[in-house]
Amino acid sequence: MNLFDxxxxxxxxxxTAKGRAIDNYQVFEFSAYERNKFKDYTSVRFPNTIFKCxxxxxxxxxxxxxxxxxxxxxxxxxxxxxxxxxxxxxxxxKQTMIGDIVLYVSEGDGDIxxxxxxxFAEHKSGDLSHIKxxxxxxxxxxxxxPVNETDYNKLSSYRLEYYRLTHTHYEV
Amino acid sequence: xxxxxxxxxxxxIYLISNxxxxxxxxxxxxxxxxxxxxxxxxxxLIDEFKAISKAEINSMEDVVYAYAxxxxxxxxxxxxxxEEFLKNEGNIKFEWFPEIKNIYFEKLxxxxxxxxxxxxxxxxxxxxNNIRATSNDSExxxxxxxx
Numbered sequence: 331m332n333l334f335d336x337x338x339x340x341x342x343x344x345x346t347a348k349g350r351a352i353d354n355y356q357v358f359e360f361s362a363y364e365r366n367k368f369k370d371y372t373s374v375r376f377p378n379t380i381f382k383c384x385x386x387x388x389x390x391x392x393x394x395x396x397x398x399x400x401x402x403x404x405x406x407x408x409x410x411x412x413x414x415x416x417x418x419x420x421x422x423x424k425q426t427m428i429g430d431i432v433l434y435v436s437e438g439d440g441d442i443x444x445x446x447x448x449x450f451a452e453h454k455s456g457d458l459s460h461i462k463x464x465x466x467x468x469x470x471x472x473x474x475x476p477v478n479e480t481d482y483n484k485l486s487s488y489r490l491e492y493y494r495l496t497h498t499h500y501e502v
Numbered sequence: 503x504x505x506x507x508x509x510x511x512x513x514x515i516y517l518i519s520n521x522x523x524x525x526x527x528x529x530x531x532x533x534x535x536x537x538x539x540x541x542x543x544x545x546x547l548i549d550e551f552k553a554i555s556k557a558e559i560n561s562m563e564d565v566v567y568a569y570a571x572x573x574x575x576x577x578x579x580x581x582x583x584x585e586e587f588l589k590n591e592g593n594i595k596f597e598w599f600p601e602i603k604n605i606y607f608e609k610l611x612x613x614x615x616x617x618x619x620x621x622x623x624x625x626x627x628x629x630x631n632n633i634r635a636t637s638n639d640s641e642x643x644x645x646x647x648x649x
Contacts, residue, residue, distance in 0.1 A: 333555040
Protein backbone atom coordinates (compact mmCIF):
# COMPACT_ATOMS: atom_id res chain seq x y z
CA MET A 331 0.00 0.00 0.00
CA ASN A 332 1.23 3.53 -0.71
CA LEU A 333 -0.20 6.79 0.60
CA PHE A 334 -2.36 7.30 -2.50
CA ASP A 335 -3.85 3.78 -2.32
CA UNK A 336 -5.51 4.65 0.93
CA UNK A 337 -9.08 5.59 0.06
CA UNK A 338 -10.17 6.86 3.44
CA UNK A 339 -10.23 5.99 7.09
CA UNK A 340 -12.56 3.18 8.16
CA UNK A 341 -15.29 4.45 10.48
CA UNK A 342 -17.85 2.94 12.82
CA UNK A 343 -21.28 4.28 13.69
CA UNK A 344 -20.83 6.44 16.76
CA UNK A 345 -23.38 8.89 18.17
CA THR A 346 -23.83 10.95 21.32
CA ALA A 347 -26.62 10.38 23.85
CA LYS A 348 -28.63 12.91 21.83
CA GLY A 349 -27.99 11.12 18.55
CA ARG A 350 -25.43 13.42 16.97
CA ALA A 351 -22.86 11.63 14.81
CA ILE A 352 -19.25 11.65 15.99
CA ASP A 353 -16.45 11.44 13.46
CA ASN A 354 -14.03 8.61 14.13
CA TYR A 355 -11.61 6.27 12.39
CA GLN A 356 -9.93 2.93 12.77
CA VAL A 357 -6.39 2.61 11.44
CA PHE A 358 -4.12 -0.15 10.25
CA GLU A 359 -2.58 -2.68 12.57
CA PHE A 360 1.04 -2.62 13.71
CA SER A 361 3.23 -5.52 12.82
CA ALA A 362 4.33 -7.74 15.68
CA TYR A 363 7.83 -6.42 15.08
CA GLU A 364 6.73 -2.85 15.70
CA ARG A 365 4.73 -3.79 18.78
CA ASN A 366 7.88 -5.27 20.30
CA LYS A 367 10.05 -2.39 19.21
CA PHE A 368 8.06 0.05 21.34
CA LYS A 369 7.79 -2.24 24.33
CA ASP A 370 10.04 -0.18 26.56
CA TYR A 371 9.37 3.25 25.11
CA THR A 372 8.42 4.97 28.33
CA SER A 373 9.62 2.94 31.29
CA VAL A 374 12.58 5.22 32.01
CA ARG A 375 10.98 8.60 31.38
CA PHE A 376 7.82 7.89 33.37
CA PRO A 377 8.88 6.06 36.53
CA ASN A 378 5.54 6.42 38.31
CA THR A 379 3.50 5.09 35.41
CA ILE A 380 2.24 1.55 35.02
CA PHE A 381 1.63 0.41 31.45
CA LYS A 382 -0.84 -2.27 30.48
CA CYS A 383 -2.01 -3.96 27.25
CA UNK A 384 -0.08 -4.01 23.98
CA UNK A 385 0.41 -0.97 21.74
CA UNK A 386 -2.61 -0.64 19.47
CA UNK A 387 -3.63 1.85 16.80
CA UNK A 388 -7.28 0.74 16.95
CA UNK A 389 -8.28 3.32 19.57
CA UNK A 390 -6.75 6.44 21.07
CA UNK A 391 -7.27 8.24 24.37
CA UNK A 392 -10.58 9.82 23.34
CA UNK A 393 -11.75 6.49 21.91
CA UNK A 394 -11.00 4.99 25.30
CA UNK A 395 -12.63 7.80 27.31
CA UNK A 396 -15.73 8.19 25.16
CA UNK A 397 -16.14 5.22 22.77
CA UNK A 398 -15.44 2.05 24.73
CA UNK A 399 -11.99 1.42 23.21
CA UNK A 400 -13.45 0.73 19.74
CA UNK A 401 -12.14 3.56 17.59
CA UNK A 402 -10.15 6.80 17.38
CA UNK A 403 -11.74 10.20 17.96
CA UNK A 404 -9.39 13.06 17.15
CA UNK A 405 -11.41 16.26 16.63
CA UNK A 406 -11.67 18.58 19.60
CA UNK A 407 -15.06 19.81 18.37
CA UNK A 408 -16.39 16.26 18.56
CA UNK A 409 -15.19 15.91 22.15
CA UNK A 410 -16.99 19.15 23.04
CA UNK A 411 -20.17 17.80 21.37
CA UNK A 412 -19.94 14.60 23.43
CA UNK A 413 -19.40 16.56 26.66
CA UNK A 414 -22.47 18.64 25.87
CA UNK A 415 -24.81 15.95 24.57
CA UNK A 416 -23.88 13.36 27.19
CA UNK A 417 -24.31 15.97 29.94
CA UNK A 418 -20.84 16.19 31.37
CA UNK A 419 -20.37 19.00 33.86
CA UNK A 420 -17.11 20.84 34.37
CA UNK A 421 -15.79 20.49 37.92
CA UNK A 422 -12.86 21.85 39.93
CA UNK A 423 -9.74 19.83 40.43
CA LYS A 424 -10.54 19.68 44.17
CA GLN A 425 -13.89 18.01 43.47
CA THR A 426 -12.51 15.18 41.34
CA MET A 427 -13.43 11.60 42.17
CA ILE A 428 -12.81 8.20 40.62
CA GLY A 429 -14.56 7.96 37.25
CA ASP A 430 -14.31 11.65 36.35
CA ILE A 431 -12.69 12.67 33.07
CA VAL A 432 -9.62 14.85 32.65
CA LEU A 433 -8.85 16.70 29.41
CA TYR A 434 -5.41 18.04 28.47
CA VAL A 435 -6.12 21.18 26.46
CA SER A 436 -3.53 23.14 24.50
CA GLU A 437 -3.78 26.83 25.38
CA GLY A 438 -2.57 27.81 21.93
CA ASP A 439 -5.29 26.38 19.71
CA GLY A 440 -7.68 24.71 22.16
CA ASP A 441 -6.76 21.29 20.84
CA ILE A 442 -7.84 18.56 23.26
CA UNK A 443 -4.62 16.65 22.89
CA UNK A 444 -5.33 13.97 25.50
CA UNK A 445 -8.00 12.62 27.84
CA UNK A 446 -8.25 10.03 30.57
CA UNK A 447 -10.38 8.69 33.41
CA UNK A 448 -9.47 9.36 37.03
CA UNK A 449 -8.76 6.21 39.03
CA PHE A 450 -7.42 7.79 42.22
CA ALA A 451 -7.93 11.23 43.72
CA GLU A 452 -6.49 12.44 46.97
CA HIS A 453 -6.56 16.20 47.26
CA LYS A 454 -3.39 17.71 48.55
CA SER A 455 -2.76 21.38 47.99
CA GLY A 456 -0.90 22.00 44.76
CA ASP A 457 0.23 18.41 44.32
CA LEU A 458 -1.18 16.90 41.14
CA SER A 459 0.74 13.65 41.56
CA HIS A 460 -2.04 12.52 43.93
CA ILE A 461 -4.53 12.40 41.08
CA LYS A 462 -4.04 9.26 39.02
CA UNK A 463 -5.50 8.59 35.63
CA UNK A 464 -5.94 5.67 33.27
CA UNK A 465 -5.56 6.71 29.65
CA UNK A 466 -4.42 5.52 26.24
CA UNK A 467 -1.32 7.21 24.85
CA UNK A 468 -2.03 7.55 21.14
CA UNK A 469 -1.20 4.30 19.40
CA UNK A 470 0.86 3.19 22.35
CA UNK A 471 -0.39 1.42 25.45
CA UNK A 472 -2.89 2.12 28.19
CA UNK A 473 -1.23 3.75 31.18
CA UNK A 474 -2.07 4.37 34.82
CA UNK A 475 -0.20 7.55 35.65
CA PRO A 476 -0.13 10.67 37.81
CA VAL A 477 -2.17 13.33 35.99
CA ASN A 478 1.00 15.41 35.52
CA GLU A 479 3.28 12.64 34.28
CA THR A 480 2.81 12.39 30.51
CA ASP A 481 4.32 13.84 27.37
CA TYR A 482 1.14 15.87 26.99
CA ASN A 483 2.18 17.90 30.05
CA LYS A 484 5.33 18.95 28.23
CA LEU A 485 3.76 21.43 25.85
CA SER A 486 4.74 24.94 26.84
CA SER A 487 1.19 25.98 27.52
CA TYR A 488 -1.73 23.72 28.43
CA ARG A 489 -4.47 23.39 30.99
CA LEU A 490 -6.28 20.50 32.64
CA GLU A 491 -10.09 20.44 32.57
CA TYR A 492 -12.09 18.02 34.70
CA TYR A 493 -15.59 16.73 33.86
CA ARG A 494 -18.21 14.55 35.54
CA LEU A 495 -21.11 12.79 33.87
CA THR A 496 -24.27 14.21 35.44
CA HIS A 497 -27.05 12.66 33.34
CA THR A 498 -29.14 15.76 33.94
CA HIS A 499 -31.15 15.13 30.77
CA TYR A 500 -32.61 11.99 32.37
CA GLU A 501 -33.94 13.85 35.40
CA VAL A 502 -37.75 14.16 35.66
CA UNK B 503 15.02 7.73 2.77
CA UNK B 504 17.02 10.58 1.36
CA UNK B 505 17.05 12.96 4.31
CA UNK B 506 18.39 12.46 7.77
CA UNK B 507 15.85 13.08 10.51
CA UNK B 508 15.67 12.19 14.16
CA UNK B 509 13.24 9.40 13.31
CA UNK B 510 13.44 7.66 16.68
CA UNK B 511 12.17 10.76 18.46
CA UNK B 512 9.64 11.54 15.72
CA UNK B 513 8.34 7.97 15.95
CA UNK B 514 7.89 8.41 19.70
CA ILE B 515 5.87 11.57 19.07
CA TYR B 516 3.75 9.88 16.39
CA LEU B 517 3.21 6.88 18.63
CA ILE B 518 1.63 8.89 21.44
CA SER B 519 -0.19 11.51 19.33
CA ASN B 520 -3.95 11.49 19.72
CA UNK B 521 -4.65 14.43 17.42
CA UNK B 522 -3.18 16.04 14.32
CA UNK B 523 -2.59 19.47 15.99
CA UNK B 524 -0.48 17.77 18.69
CA UNK B 525 1.56 15.94 16.04
CA UNK B 526 2.17 19.18 14.12
CA UNK B 527 3.09 21.11 17.27
CA UNK B 528 5.62 18.51 18.39
CA UNK B 529 7.06 17.92 14.90
CA UNK B 530 7.42 21.69 14.41
CA UNK B 531 9.59 21.84 17.53
CA UNK B 532 11.84 18.97 16.50
CA UNK B 533 15.32 20.26 15.70
CA UNK B 534 16.01 17.78 12.90
CA UNK B 535 12.77 18.77 11.15
CA UNK B 536 13.54 22.47 11.59
CA UNK B 537 16.98 21.88 10.09
CA UNK B 538 15.48 20.01 7.16
CA UNK B 539 12.99 22.82 6.54
CA UNK B 540 15.73 25.46 6.59
CA UNK B 541 18.48 23.57 4.76
CA UNK B 542 16.59 22.13 1.81
CA UNK B 543 14.73 23.87 -0.97
CA UNK B 544 10.98 23.40 -1.18
CA UNK B 545 11.29 21.81 -4.63
CA UNK B 546 13.75 19.19 -3.33
CA LEU B 547 11.48 18.40 -0.41
CA ILE B 548 8.49 18.10 -2.73
CA ASP B 549 10.41 15.80 -5.09
CA GLU B 550 11.31 13.55 -2.18
CA PHE B 551 7.74 13.54 -0.86
CA LYS B 552 6.36 12.66 -4.30
CA ALA B 553 8.79 9.76 -4.52
CA ILE B 554 7.97 8.31 -1.12
CA SER B 555 4.23 8.85 -1.43
CA LYS B 556 4.18 6.45 -4.35
CA ALA B 557 6.39 3.90 -2.63
CA GLU B 558 5.17 1.01 -0.52
CA ILE B 559 4.61 1.75 3.19
CA ASN B 560 6.18 -1.07 5.12
CA SER B 561 6.63 0.32 8.59
CA MET B 562 5.72 3.07 11.01
CA GLU B 563 9.05 4.67 10.13
CA ASP B 564 7.85 5.16 6.55
CA VAL B 565 4.68 6.85 7.79
CA VAL B 566 6.60 9.11 10.18
CA TYR B 567 9.08 10.08 7.45
CA ALA B 568 6.17 11.00 5.17
CA TYR B 569 4.53 13.12 7.87
CA ALA B 570 7.84 14.84 8.66
CA UNK B 571 8.42 15.76 5.00
CA UNK B 572 4.83 16.89 4.53
CA UNK B 573 4.98 19.15 7.60
CA UNK B 574 8.42 20.51 6.62
CA UNK B 575 7.04 21.38 3.17
CA UNK B 576 3.98 23.14 4.60
CA UNK B 577 6.17 25.03 7.07
CA UNK B 578 8.04 26.54 4.12
CA UNK B 579 4.89 28.65 3.74
CA UNK B 580 5.50 29.25 0.06
CA UNK B 581 1.90 29.80 -0.91
CA UNK B 582 2.31 29.66 -4.68
CA UNK B 583 4.38 26.47 -4.73
CA UNK B 584 2.17 24.84 -2.11
CA GLU B 585 -0.99 25.57 -4.05
CA GLU B 586 0.38 23.51 -6.92
CA PHE B 587 1.75 20.82 -4.59
CA LEU B 588 -1.57 20.39 -2.76
CA LYS B 589 -3.54 20.04 -6.00
CA ASN B 590 -2.29 16.47 -6.17
CA GLU B 591 -0.60 15.54 -2.89
CA GLY B 592 -3.42 17.30 -1.02
CA ASN B 593 -5.66 14.39 -2.03
CA ILE B 594 -3.91 11.90 0.21
CA LYS B 595 -6.57 10.50 2.52
CA PHE B 596 -4.34 8.54 4.84
CA GLU B 597 -5.05 9.18 8.54
CA TRP B 598 -4.11 12.81 9.42
CA PHE B 599 -2.95 14.07 6.00
CA PRO B 600 -6.34 15.69 5.22
CA GLU B 601 -6.45 17.40 8.61
CA ILE B 602 -2.87 18.62 8.39
CA LYS B 603 -3.78 20.20 5.06
CA ASN B 604 -6.82 21.86 6.67
CA ILE B 605 -4.69 23.16 9.53
CA TYR B 606 -2.28 24.61 6.98
CA PHE B 607 -5.09 26.56 5.33
CA GLU B 608 -6.58 27.66 8.64
CA LYS B 609 -3.50 28.42 10.72
CA LEU B 610 -0.13 27.97 9.01
CA UNK B 611 -0.74 29.70 5.71
CA UNK B 612 0.83 33.14 5.51
CA UNK B 613 -1.57 36.01 5.83
CA UNK B 614 -2.15 37.75 2.52
CA UNK B 615 -0.88 41.32 2.50
CA UNK B 616 -2.70 43.68 0.17
CA UNK B 617 -1.28 47.07 -0.71
CA UNK B 618 -3.97 49.68 -1.11
CA UNK B 619 -2.77 52.71 -3.07
CA UNK B 620 -3.60 55.91 -1.24
CA UNK B 621 -3.27 59.29 -2.87
CA UNK B 622 -1.66 61.92 -0.64
CA UNK B 623 -4.02 64.64 0.34
CA UNK B 624 -2.78 68.13 1.09
CA UNK B 625 -4.87 70.36 3.23
CA UNK B 626 -4.59 73.78 4.76
CA UNK B 627 -2.48 73.61 7.89
CA UNK B 628 -5.08 75.62 9.78
CA UNK B 629 -8.01 73.41 8.81
CA UNK B 630 -9.85 71.22 11.34
CA ASN B 631 -8.23 68.06 9.86
CA ASN B 632 -4.88 69.18 11.15
CA ILE B 633 -4.02 66.96 14.14
CA ARG B 634 -1.30 68.23 16.39
CA ALA B 635 0.51 65.77 18.63
CA THR B 636 2.62 67.17 21.44
CA SER B 637 4.47 65.82 24.37
CA ASN B 638 6.24 67.32 27.35
CA ASP B 639 8.75 64.54 27.21
CA SER B 640 11.97 65.91 25.77
CA GLU B 641 12.44 62.71 23.79
CA UNK B 642 9.45 63.56 21.68
CA UNK B 643 9.40 66.38 19.25
CA UNK B 644 6.32 68.27 18.35
CA UNK B 645 4.94 66.88 15.11
CA UNK B 646 2.19 67.83 12.75
CA UNK B 647 0.05 65.17 11.12
CA UNK B 648 -1.82 66.50 8.18
CA UNK B 649 -4.74 64.34 7.11
